[in-house]
Amino acid sequence: GDSVTQMEGPVTLSEEAFLTINCTYTATGYPSLFWYVQYPGEGLQLLLKATKADDKGSNKGFEATYRKETTSFHLEKGSVQVSDSAVYFCALTGDDKIIFGKGTRLHILP
Amino acid sequence: DAGITQSPRYKITETGRQVTLMCHQTWSHSYMFWYRQDLGHGLRLIYYSAAADITDKGEVPDGYVVSRSKTENFPLTLESATRSQTSVYFCASSGGTSGVPRETQYFGPGTRLLVL
Numbered sequence: 053g054d055s056v057t058q059m060e061g062p063v064t065l066s067e068e069a070f071l072t073i074n075c076t077y078t079a080t081g082y083p084s085l086f087w088y089v090q091y092p093g094e095g096l097q098l099l100l101k102a103t104k105a106d107d108k109g110s111n112k113g114f115e116a117t118y119r120k121e122t123t124s125f126h127l128e129k130g131s132v133q134v135s136d137s138a139v140y141f142c143a144l145t146g147d148d149k150i151i152f153g154k155g156t157r158l159h160i161l162p
Numbered sequence: 163d164a165g166i167t168q169s170p171r172y173k174i175t176e177t178g179r180q181v182t183l184m185c186h187q188t189w190s191h192s193y194m195f196w197y198r199q200d201l202g203h204g205l206r207l208i209y210y211s212a213a214a215d216i217t218d219k220g221e222v223p224d225g226y227v228v229s230r231s232k233t234e235n236f237p238l239t240l241e242s243a244t245r246s247q248t249s250v251y252f253c254a255s256s257g258g259t260s261g262v263p264r265e266t267q268y269f270g271p272g273t274r275l276l277v278l
Contacts, residue, residue: 086266095252095269096205141205150195150220150267154204 054079058142058153065132066161073127073156075116075142083146085109085118085125090139090155099127099140134160165189168253168270176278181240183273185253193256194236195267196220196228198249205252211236243277250274 059074077083084103088096100109105120114129125142137160142153166187175181185194196208197220207220209228217228225247227239236255240247251274254267 088267088269095271096254096267097269098266101266145265150207150210152197152205154202 054083054144054146054149054151056142056144056151056153058140058156061139061155061157062159063156064159064161067134068131069160071127071129071132071136071158073140073142073158075125075127075153077123077125077142077144077151079123079144079146079149081146083144083149085116086143086145087114087116087125087127088141088143088152090141092138096141132158132160134162136160166253166255166268166270168251168273170273171271172274174276174278175243177243177245179243181243181275183238183240183251183253183275185236185238185270187234187236187253187255187268189255189257189268190233191255191257191268192233193265193267194230195254195256196226196236196238197252197254198222198247199252199272200249208238208251240275243275245277248275248277 056077086101087099089099090096100111102109102118108117116127139155139157141155169184195210197205206222211217211230252272253270256265256267
């Protein structure tokens with residue numbers, strides 16, 4: 053069946069380090085792909101999305117490219133900040149399906 | 163203010179009691195969703211609704227009941243609460259076109275439920 057796999061956390065980095073959080077998926081058809089972020093005590097909020105192959109989503113310095121050939125949607129940021137500490141969820145949606153990864157907790161040290 | 167709200171934010175109940183969690187959105191979004199979030203499981207879909215009077219089961223529907231008589235409201239009822247239903251519950255809405263929930267989901271702040 054369809055699925056989303058994210059790298060397990062927690063991920064701990066120093067401020068200004070480069071970030072990559074891996075996300076791969078299996079799906080039939082042509083899903084849309086999303087990254088959501090959850091700050092402590094809050095609900096999830098959209099970080100970025102891509103709706104077709106080779107699309108790049110970007111927001112707040114984060115980027116992810118929809119790679120159909122590798123079925124991946126890895127999240128990257130060139131220089132992380134302490135305020136980026138949160139849980140990040142990769143997700144896919146398509147016809148009658150909505151699947152979230154288990155989340156990756158990110159800690160940024162000052 | 164426009165948005166999506168959940169009530170109550172915190173709830174403690176006892177095994178066997180009926181509990182209803184409320185969700186209200188002001189965008190007139192067609193889709194609404196209920197998720198539970200548990201350590202080690204991430205976010206799991208309980209039920210969703212494509213429009214008023216249309217609901218469908220998600221991944222973990224057992225023990226839950228939903229209704230959607232109005233577009234803006236989507237209550238979730240635990241008919242007889244069990245300890246395994248202790249969790250954080252999130253409601254979300256989406257403006258996807260009928261039959262295709264591809265659009266961004268907007269999440270409420272969550273309800274933290276403890277079943278003793």
